[in-house]
């Protein structure tokens with residue numbers, strides 16, 4: 001039991017964030033927020049007290065064959081028990097609010113929103129647009145609302161930060177009536193990460209307003225172009241499948257590939273959906289979706305891993321060029337997410353050959369993983385900025401709670 005428990009549930013150490021991350025709110029009014037990020041097969045949680053992490057952890061492999069965690073209810077019970085064991089229970093009177101990551105807010109939600117029955121119904125209505133993500137998010141919301149009906153709970157949407165992108169960037173060139181009727185348009189995702197990282201990146205610019213490109217490279221990956229704090233374009237679309245090459249997702253693809261697979265291989269729509277979302281990307285290209293494993297194989301001269309890494313970095317470079325054109329000028333390019341924060345080869349290869357645009361990477365700084373990896377005096381600053389989605393969700397949750405309290 002002990003061994004398996006460690007495999008499915010990791011508890012992270014408490015820690016303090018840097019002082020520039022101070023949460024909003026009254027100075028002597030301690031705000032304790034529980035953040036839940038309920039994914040399709042995992043639940044991540046973090047308990048923050050005025051920006052300080054009191055506890056955090058993750059329950060993985062929910063519902064997978066052989067996993068003792070059958071469903072989200074069971075996973076949330078593990079989270080609740082873990083918190084209780086450390087005297088930080090969800091029933092604690094010191095808890096101020098609960099913040100939930102919700103992946104798809106459609107056009108209904110462009111801001112973090114206090115959760116009511118009506119809000120839950122609206123999130124349910126958006127399930128067809130995010131069939132893997134929104135039901136999991138709703139499971140988390142249902143459990144904590146049952147446990148703490150007295151507490152303000154806030155939904156923080158992945159899509160919200162991208163609601164400022166213009167119709168020119170968000171509209172697909174398909175039949176207008178069909179698109180409008182069914183909500184077929186580009187929404188974008190990872191918004192809390194793009195919001196947090198672009199805000200930090202802008203502080204590095206010589207003078208405001210800053211133009212920033214954020215490259216969020218985790219298991220899912222997306223790029224965004226941000227001008228004066230507002231998102232103007234992003235690489236994910238109606239769903240998190242569009243755009244960059246990811247761990248298991250293809251990213252951009254000629255839609256005709258889907259019809260071709262159906263006609264020639266007789267694959268069903270669901271089978272093709274699974275193929276493109278779960279068995280493509282780096283996994284489909286070389287059999288490994290973990291970038292560390294891919295890099296090891298590249299270093300050993302493996303041609304499949306080399307092709308996979310070159311496809312990944314070529315796509316990134318294309319988006320950097322595209323967003324340079326969209327923004328006109330660029331002050332900062334920020335790498336974030338597990339790959340962006342840790343992979344020197346990806347950062348180096350993605351930006352290679354862009355010297356004419358003022359974009360260069362200093363190899364020594366890059367290899368050391370310094371926070372600024374461009375040379376001194378570079379036109380475009382290239383930065384490595386660790387993302388913190390949980391902190392950002394807590395920040396936005398408190399903002400809504402204090403706004404509601406003062407109304």
Ligand SMILES: Nc1ncnc2c1ncn2[C@@H]1O[C@H](COP(=O)(O)OP(=O)(O)O)[C@@H](O)[C@H]1O
Pocket residue numbers: 217218219220247289290291292293295337338339342343
């Ligand atoms: N030192 C490292 N070098 C290269 N890639 C890394 C390193 N550490 C983590 N990664 C990669 O980061 C990815 C996971 O990113 P993360 O942001 O944690 O994912 P998620 O989207 O699940 O939050 C994995 O592909 C992993 O291989």
Ligand SMILES: CC(=O)OP(=O)(O)O
Pocket residue numbers: 039103158189190218219220221240
């Ligand atoms: C929306 C999305 O792609 O999320 P994740 O990277 O957590 O899969």
Ligand SMILES: [Mg+2]
Pocket residue numbers: 218338
């Ligand atoms: Mg992460």
